Structure formats: structure tokens, C-alpha cells
Amino acid sequence: MNIPDIFGWCGVCFGVSISIPQLLKSLRNKSTKGISIKTYQLILLTASCYMIKSIDIGEPIFIVSNCITLSLALTMLFLFKKYNK
Numbered sequence: 001m002n003i004p005d006i007f008g009w010c011g012v013c014f015g016v017s018i019s020i021p022q023l024l025k026s027l028r029n030k031s032t033k034g035i036s037i038k039t040y041q042l043i044l045l046t047a048s049c050y051m052i053k054s055i056d057i058g059e060p061i062f063i064v065s066n067c068i069t070l071s072l073a074l075t076m077l078f079l080f081k082k083y084n085k
Contacts, residue, residue, distance in 0.1 A: 008061040015065060019043075019072040023079075032080050040080070044073040 026032050047069040054062035 005061065012061060012065040012068070016068050016072070019069070019076070023072060023076060026076065026079050026083070030083055032076070032083050035076070035080075037077070037080050040073050040076045043069065044077065047073060 047066045051066040
């Protein structure tokens with residue numbers, strides 16, 4: 001593994017860690033109050049576009065990162081639906 005790959009995987013860890021606290025807080029409080037659904041809709045759209053490009057270029061770091069981002073965004077959107085009835 002070379003230095004750019006190490007920085008890439010660190011970026012994946014840092015990027016994923018941004019959404020996890022919000023997800024955990026929403027699960028604990030059983031609420032998505034104060035969170036923008038449009039933000040997560042845009043994250044989903046952005047990660048979907050990046051995923052297509054990542055697969056096209058065959059870059060594992062970006063594929064993993066976008067898979068995780070898509071999963072987190074979909075989970076948050078599910079929580080919006082579940083808690084905002």
C-alpha cells in the first residue's frame with residue numbers, strides 16, 4: 001500500500017465518521033427533528049453519481065467510500081420516513 005492509498009483510506013474513515021453521530025443521535029432520540037431531509041437527499045444523489053464513476057474507473061477506495069455513504073444516507077432517509085409520520 002502506498003502513501004496516497006493510506007491517505008485515501010483515512011479520508012474514507014473521516015468522511016464516514018461525519019454522518020455516524022447524527023445517525024446514532026436519531027436512533028437514540030427516535031427523532032430526526034432539526035435535520036434537513038434535503039441534505040440527505042442530495043448526499044444520496046451525489047454518492048450515487050460518484051459510485052457510477054468509481055465503478056467505471058475501478059477504484060476500490062472510492063467504491064467502498066460511496067457504498068458506506070449510500071448506506072448511511074439511505075438509513076437516514078428511512079429514519080425520516082419512520083419518525084416523521
